[in-house]
Amino acid sequence: MTTHSGSAHSWNTRAVHAGKDDLAALGLHAPPIDLSTTYPSHDVVAEAARLDDFAAGNDDGGPPVYGRVTNPTVRRFENALAELEGAEAAVAFASGMAALSACLLAQVAAGRPEIIGVRPLYGTTDHLLDSGLLGNSVRWVAPEEAASAITGRTGLVVVESPANPTLTEVDLRALTDACAPVPVLVDNTFATPVLQRPLALGATMVLHSATKYLGGHGDVMGGVIACDEEFARSLRQIRFVTGGMLHPIAGYELLRGLATLPVRVRAASATAAELARRLAEHPRVTQVYYPRLGGAMVSFETSADPIALVSAVGLITPAVSLGSVDSLIQHPASLTHRIMDEVARKDAGISPDLVRLSVGLEDVEDLWTDLTQALAQAVR
């Protein structure tokens, strides 16, 4: 029997095959979707033992017991994403926020409720940390101050790079070296494992809003943490009791999305880089933000009316979210980062003039035509 070994093939090849290596032997091509909420067992004693094991956060790949606890289709996506991020394990949730919440709850429950946050972060992430809703506290610091903010009760350093919405980049290697052994969680949603694998740079956990590039088509919501097996156990324990499990259909769609992730990200990034270059020369654009790392997100400040600009697009869709095959544009101060108060937004460097563009797979000339006509219309 021919099998695909993780080490024998390139990363791009693994993006296509990860999580599916057993399919041919099963006589299948597409991964099966298991929608069972419960699983029959005539061996109550064995079933009880498995449930105890799941409650302790273990998942040995054996038979499931209940759909809130584990699911074979979701497990395929978790295994694939873990492989692509270079992690021992991954734990999937119903959304990126559910995934982040599980990380916070795990650290709060372990008696390490102090979080060190590096701004900017996605607005609701910032709000979750700042509000202390899950029993945590937060200290906001610049990356180079993070290590000196650590105490015996620090549970996590939270950073996003490139960051939502300013695309600010952090030297992850320097940050993780300085903060060790305190765990560093990197939100890798914008970069994706195509452009950056934070665990190889010393991060402890990688967070994805899988809704974005991993899904890639704007039709599936999910979140996932890639980490070592020890953290994965804590996260599964939290998911067991909070019920934030990813739906199996979402697991299927996310696994399907991974296969095209490298080509989607590279194609959209090339277009985004060109748009960033053109925007920098546009008379109504005062500042362009585009990561050194590349990627398909471009943000810019405009002397035009940013709200009118977002309303004036035709081909591009005025909407929050990102990472879809089609381009989306939005005004962070009004929408994705609205929940932060004005002082926090200022601290994060988010200007009221900032517009965030998620570049899709359309032709660059069509996108440029739409952007320039919208910029021309958007008078203050």
Ligand code: MET
């Ligand atoms: C409700 S606002 C958000 C969604 C998404 N995280 C974004 O940054 O666009």
